[in-house]
Amino acid sequence: MNYVTLNNKLEMPQLGFGVWQVDSDQAAEAVSTALKTGYTSIDTAMIYKNEEGVGKALKETSVPREELFITTKVWNSDQGYDSTLRAFDESLERLGLDYVDLYLIHWPTPEFDNYVETYKAMEKLYKDGRVKAIGVCNFQPEHLQRLLDECDVPPVLNQIECHPYLAQNDVKEFCAQHDIFVEAWSPLDQGGEVLKDEVIQQIAEAHKKSPAQIVLRWHLQNNTIVIPKSVTPSRIEENFNVFDFELSEEDMNQINGLDKNRRKGAHPNEMNVR
Secondary structure, X not given: OOEEEOOOOOEEEXXXXXXXXXXXXXXXXXXXXXXXXXXOEEEOOHHHOOHHHHHHHHXXXXXXXXXXXXXXXXXXXXXXXHHHHHHHHHHHHHHOOOOEEEEEEOOOOOXXXXXXXXXXXXXXXXXXXXXEEEEEEOOOHHHHHHHHHHOOOOOOEEEEEOEOOEXXXXXXXXXXXXXXXXXXEOOOHHHOHHHHOHHHHHHXXXXXXXXXXXXXXXXXXXXXXXXXXXXOHHHHHHHHOOOOOOOOHHHHHHHHOOOOOOOOOOOOOOOOOO
């Protein structure tokens, strides 16, 4: 496993396990499989409706709590100071934990303009020791800048949709300048066309690896944190086995050249659902 050191000196596994679009019972089984495989970083969210399933797997695992890195998120409808604190307590109860390692704002929802107030509530949770780190998801540079200007604790990371067809270089550049890590959701383009791309296929063949392993390796070598999702044990294991090879500079450049600025999800400025 590779580890990254966040801007508050907390270490985080660079490869984690995501459970978006996985129901609670299935999440319990998938997370148990992931933990047995060697993953220690698990990413969930209130809106995924599977925190209880994740909590069940965490309760049953033999991995010590201090070796786990658990992330969850405050949903759009819970934004605001008091409601964020309340939502955090509810997430903690569902997970069956005393603290989480990372708490994130799920979307900025700029139309409602609650994200600064929400972040200030998260700063309280951080200062009270109830979370080890705080950050955001789907924030554009202008949203991040407001947090940097108006809040005390810089976000440790920004979790965004990112894959070879959506490289997000402008957001990555801003984050790098401010010591904020980028974490990729849908790092494999949700198993979409990226994995069938001729360039990815050729590089996979050359390295005797799967297309998914090539894309995950590209993320890792770009200093991006990744949280691939799967409920298939063989895929969970395959996605974990990406530390025994390296892409060449030519490989990296070829994959970097695939960027189409093409999203699967909503643009953060237009995602104002509550």
